[in-house]
Amino acid sequence: MTDLVHHALTVFMAFFAIMNPIANSVIFLSLTSNLGIRSTRRVALRALRVAFGIVLVFALFGSMVFALFGVTLAALRIAGGVLIALVGYRMLHGEHSLVSHPAALATADGASEPEGSTNDVAITPLAIPVLAGPGTIATTMSYAPSGQWILTGITIAMFFLICVITYLAFVFSEQILARIGRDGMAVITRLMGLILAVIGVQMLLMGIQESGVLVPVMAH
Template sequence: MTDTVNHLLAVFFAYFAIMNPFANTAVFLGLTGGLAQEERVAVARRALLMTFIIIAAFAVLGNLIFHFFGITLPALRIAGGVLVFLIGYQMQQGENSSLHKPRSSQGSGGDDVAISPLAVPILAGPGTIATTVSFTASNAVVKPLGTLLVFAVLCLMTFVCFVYSHKVVALLGQKGLSVMTRLMGLILAVIGVQMLIEGVYGAIDAFPG
């Protein structure tokens, strides 16, 4: 029971740090600022639904993807740890990772913005996918289900932040968003290092002798 609770807490903080709902609210507001409230809600709903579908697919098919491409869990944890650490490091410098920035601002609304860049790569980016596969790469059913449940809660939180984006940004202010980004960056960097350590230990244990 304790291991399950610890797993769910680790998953929650990992997702919260990498999805950064409050900081991404400012990105959402910038992408949908010219839309009416009803249109913003629709864009947020499509973006979060697509995000959940993508992450659910990797959570369920993670082991199959491993076997198909010959990927080992330690290798994924090492690569994912490095990736998550780099994202956290960039956030620590007071800026969003380039993986979390929209590459262009073309298209002020509709499915284009909801799917890209909101769903991919801002919410369901490489770091989120790597974290998901790492947490769900287990034969136990409880881990994938628990991970998806926690991710659904994070999606709901993000949806609420997006819907009330004007109020959230006004409440936190620019300095508040900056502090939040740096704090999430620190947590993310630590999580990345932990994933890297677990991957290295796993790789060492995999070698005979």
Template sequence: MNHLLSFSLTVFMGFFAIMNPITNIPIFLSLTDEADSATRKRIAKSATFTALIIVLSFIIIGKYIFMAFGLTIPGFKIAGGILVFYVGFEMLQSKKSTIHHSDKIAIDEGMAISPLAIPILAGPGTIVTAMNYVTQSNVWHMVITSVIFGVMILLTYLAFVYSDYILRLVGHKIIVVMSKIMGLILGIIGANMVTEGIRIAFHLGGAS
């Protein structure tokens, strides 16, 4: 039970750091600047639902993807860890991650799919984080990862729907500070993924 609780907290922090429900609010507001309240709600619902389907698909069939392409768990953890570390490093440098953001934006409800769902919410960093928790896990770990990601999607939806209020309440500076903290957490998660991949690859002690 303690192991599952610890695992749940780890998964929650990983998803919270990579998805940034609060720090993505300014992005959502900038994309939907000219939209009314009802349109914003539809865009938020479509974006979060699409991201949920994409990431859950990778959680459920991720192992089969590995088998189909001949991928190895150590290779995935090392490459994925570098990717996650890079996202965190960009956040610490006060940059919008090039992995999560797109410069070209269509001013219509299609923005719910791109760039909001892909790659802002369900980008490579999010997919890598999700798959990292289930590549060597049992059914319970897969269920916990799926449920926690669903919770994160719900929190993101609520953050988008009440984005105006949250931005006024919290303030832009606090959001920037939160982004820095999440960047540091992501860097640590990425480094841990790399070291775990190396331990598995070389059969070193302490690999989980």
């Protein structure tokens, strides 16, 4: 039971850090600033529904897809660990990573979506790849190993919980940003970056250990 609780907390923090609901609410607010309350909530719900569907597919069938290409879980954890650590490193320096926030540059430059494109905004860039990008998929695959349905179920449940938190952050994005301010956002972003960097390194070490690379070194 203790191991399952530890797994749940680890997965929750990993998803929370990489999705960063508060920071992503800035992007959401920029993309939906010209929409009404009802349309804004519809965009948030659609984006999170699509993101959850993507994560669900990879959690349940990702191993089959990777098996077709001959990719092992160890290789996935090594690549995912490097990817997540890089995202965390950039966040520590207050930079937007194109892996986790590809729309950040566009929104920072004041780009806006054309009228009537709320569905497109919900799917791209919000659902893919802001919410369900490579880092999220790598995290899902790493913590939902094939054949271990309890761990897979916990991973899916934790992502669903993060989706609920993200929805609330999107809906109340104006109030949240007004209270936190720019300095508070910078602190939160760097804290999430530190957590992501640590999680990425941990995933990398797990992948290296599972691949057997460390065995000869430890033998000496």
